[in-house]
Amino acid sequence: MRLVAWLALGWMAAGCNGTDSGTDGDTECIGGASRTEDILCLEGDTTNGATVFHARCSVCHLEDGSGVYGTFPDIRGTAAADTIDAILNPAIGMTDFTSVLSNQEMADAAAHVETL
Numbered sequence: 296m297r298l299v300a301w302l303a304l305g306w307m308a309a310g311c312n313g314t315d316s317g318t319d320g321d322t323e324c325i326g327g328a329s330r331t332e333d334i335l336c337l338e339g340d341t342t343n344g345a346t347v348f349h350a351r352c353s354v355c356h357l358e359d360g361s362g363v364y365g366t367f368p369d370i371r372g373t374a375a376a377d378t379i380d381a382i383l384n385p386a387i388g389m390t391d392f393t394s395v396l397s398n399q400e401m402a403d404a405a406a407h408v409e410t411l
């Protein structure tokens with residue numbers, strides 16, 4: 296489980312160099328082709344992600360991400376890109392957090408979900 300988390304962090308960090316399309320040559324994660332790219336560019340912090348998940352997601356998906364069969368999906372181990380997609384394009388029945396969570400908070404929550 297710990298190895299998976301490190302691999303995920305490594306992948307997200309690697310993405311940071313690849314998706315910075317700003318013209319200033321630095322690696323700040325803004326100005327990508329989409330908000331999804333900007334978020335994927337960020338390195339998710341699993342510690343803060345656990346806090347965000349507890350506050351925003353666990354009411355439906357439960358603290359361990361296993362959900363409620365038939366109502367709230369089991370999202371344990373979902374790839375960060377897929378979690379970010381779910382947050383940015385919330386399904387019917389899921390709270391819209393697009394103007395509630397920052398890009399960093401989404402990256403953090405997604406990193407946490409990968410470790411579940």
Ligand code: HEC
Binds near residue numbers: 381389392
């Ligand atoms: C109000 C309840 C609710 C909250 C709060 C909520 N979700 Fe969801 N979530 C849902 C529902 C309902 C679905 C879609 C079920 C379906 O249509 O298959 C969903 C779908 C998802 C999926 C896609 C799962 C799949 O198999 O397609 C992910 C990933 C996800 N949510 C992550 C999160 C994260 C991360 C948060 C917190 C930022 C969150 N959700 C907060 C109810 C919720």
